[in-house]
Amino acid sequence: MSAAGDVPEAASRRLESGSFSSGLSATDFSACLQMGLRPVGLVQGFCAMQWGWYAAGSSLGRGLSPFGPSGGGGYQQNWYCPHGFVGGEHRTWGQNFEQTWVEDAWRTGFSAAFDRMLEEAESVGAHGVIGVTDTSRHLADTRVIEFHLLGTAVVVDGAPSPPAGTPWSTYLAGPRLAKLVEAGFMPVSVVATMASVRVWAYCITEFLMEGGAYGWAASMGSTAEIEQVSEARLAARVLAREQARRQLGSDTLQGIAFSAVEREIGAGDQVVECTLRGTRVRRFKDFDPLPPPRPTVRLS
Amino acid sequence: MTGPSDLPSGAEHRLEELRGGFFTSDLSVNEFLLVKEAGFHPLGFVMGSSIYHTGFQGRRWSKSQELTKLTEAMYNARELAMTRMEEEADELGADGVVGVRLDVNYYEWGSDAAEFIALGTAVKAEDGKSYRNRLGKPFTSDLSGQDFWTIMQTGHIPQGLVMGTCVYHIAHRGLGQALSSVGQNVELPNFTQALYEARELAMTRMQDEGTRLGATGIVGVRLEEKSHQWGSHTIEFLSIGTAVTKTGEVSLPKPTVIISLDN
Numbered sequence: 001m002s003a004a005g006d007v008p009e010a011a012s013r014r015l016e017s018g019s020f021s022s023g024l025s026a027t028d029f030s031a032c033l034q035m036g037l038r039p040v041g042l043v044q045g046f047c048a049m050q051w052g053w054y055a056a057g058s059s060l061g062r063g064l065s066p067f068g069p070s071g072g073g074g075y076q077q078n079w080y081c082p083h084g085f086v087g088g089e090h091r092t093w094g095q096n097f098e099q100t101w102v103e104d105a106w107r108t109g110f111s112a113a114f115d116r117m118l119e120e121a122e123s124v125g126a127h128g129v130i131g132v133t134d135t136s137r138h139l140a141d142t143r144v145i146e147f148h149l150l151g152t153a154v155v156v157d158g159a160p161s162p163p164a165g166t167p168w169s170t171y172l173a174g175p176r177l178a179k180l181v182e183a184g185f186m187p188v189s190v191v192a193t194m195a196s197v198r199v200w201a202y203c204i205t206e207f208l209m210e211g212g213a214y215g216w217a218a219s220m221g222s223t224a225e226i227e228q229v230s231e232a233r234l235a236a237r238v239l240a241r242e243q244a245r246r247q248l249g250s251d252t253l254q255g256i257a258f259s260a261v262e263r264e265i266g267a268g269d270q271v272v273e274c275t276l277r278g279t280r281v282r283r284f285k286d287f288d289p290l291p292p293p294r295p296t297v298r299l300s
Numbered sequence: 301m302t303g304p305s306d307l308p309s310g311a312e313h314r315l316e317e318l319r320g321g322f323f324t325s326d327l328s329v330n331e332f333l334l335v336k337e338a339g340f341h342p343l344g345f346v347m348g349s350s351i352y353h354t355g356f357q358g359r360r361w362s363k364s365q366e367l368t369k370l371t372e373a374m375y376n377a378r379e380l381a382m383t384r385m386e387e388e389a390d391e392l393g394a395d396g397v398v399g400v401r402l403d404v405n406y407y408e409w410g411s412d413a414a415e416f417i418a419l420g421t422a423v424k425a426e427d428g429k430s431y432r433n434r435l436g437k438p439f440t441s442d443l444s445g446q447d448f449w450t451i452m453q454t455g456h457i458p459q460g461l462v463m464g465t466c467v468y469h470i471a472h473r474g475l476g477q478a479l480s481s482v483g484q485n486v487e488l489p490n491f492t493q494a495l496y497e498a499r500e501l502a503m504t505r506m507q508d509e510g511t512r513l514g515a516t517g518i519v520g521v522r523l524e525e526k527s528h529q530w531g532s533h534t535i536e537f538l539s540i541g542t543a544v545t546k547t548g549e550v551s552l553p554k555p556t557v558i559i560s561l562d563n
Binding site: 020027030033034047049050108109139144150175291294295 | 443446447448450451453454470485486488489490491492495496499503506507510516517518519520521522523541550552554555556557558559560561562
């Protein structure tokens, strides 16, 4: 599979058979039928990527990385030691920087898997893919990350085929999707972005994270903000949001979920990764006011 | 127990009691209510079990491949447990089994041996019609009571819990291969292809089972991955879902908009 362009033979065989399969729960399935969507098959896409460099992120490489002050090309912020002395172990400067090459790799893996899923959907003549889930995880104990996208392809009976043949896609399914359509929006595409920010601690961050060897009586035991880390987390979220915004055009993003992971890679050093997921939606009709809700009280 | 056709004498005795009209079930109150609402009543809690020696299959260090012996073992073991459960249900004159759970247990006393167990609640239709599947057996499904009711309202009837499995060995990468792409984040097409294929095999096998039951489709498909006790490079991909047949139109009323006054 040199490019996204060929679905494995087993997949074509599965998708050609007459019956459908769907990852939808019974509730989602019934909501889907009520909306006039007919499930035609479970569709999926994969991409296994070599992800070697993470293990190399030791503090030994600090200051030796080729991605120094101007390497990454993205967000970058420096911190300098306020103490004015130079000791062998004393970290006189620190840096937060965006790891654009990691983001690029993530995007490559995600879009390859996403395109393959859409391709499967297209091959069964689907109009859209609902209830999409995506995962990326390390495979066994290898340095390989596998991206997996899974969704249920649906057909709107009697509707013309989608423009340019590409089905729409959404993370939503069932009642949540029904409510979106009820509100006058149609899903356009799944949007997912990932921002990766590396923190190289300077002396103060290192001390606050690890407890340093320099006996800072003043801050000992007190509560203080670790500014460098706060900034890195904020930056990761902002970057992920900016990336998503660039994909939107004039549409809006619905049902946004952020998830952030912090990976410790040395004394005070860490990588902050923030993933944003949502569904790009477009208004297709005016909002129909719903009937007034009936108040309920649960007796259990 | 040479074949799945003989149930232990304890089971016979228990089922005999259940035939008297007394029933056991693991349904919650809400589930019980909705199963009744769907026109079925519970007959009894049924189960099937199979202790299987899964054995060992040699694998080549650097080759990604399906381990067919293990695939067959995992499949047969589950199939045996399911069949025994179906037989218990059959003894009770059930139309189907709802809320089926399929578990695998490992015990300290048997290395390479695993117990596969299937549990569920046998139900019978109150309208006197037969809801058995086209093989003349009680249908099985992993749907909860609520889901069972919902599916029935969409004009679909469960046919059976269908599954497909594929045990796959993921190649270890040689030093040379790893070095040649060190420091790069690139796609590894062999890995992509191998795992894609493995999951597709599991899903195709599941779908073939559905087709044999004359199902229109499969709902609630789950794709599970387990390494069991084989080490991290050998993975079982299990695909499982409930096959359904369309028999009528959607009769689910349009949901009422509510606002909950609970916290």
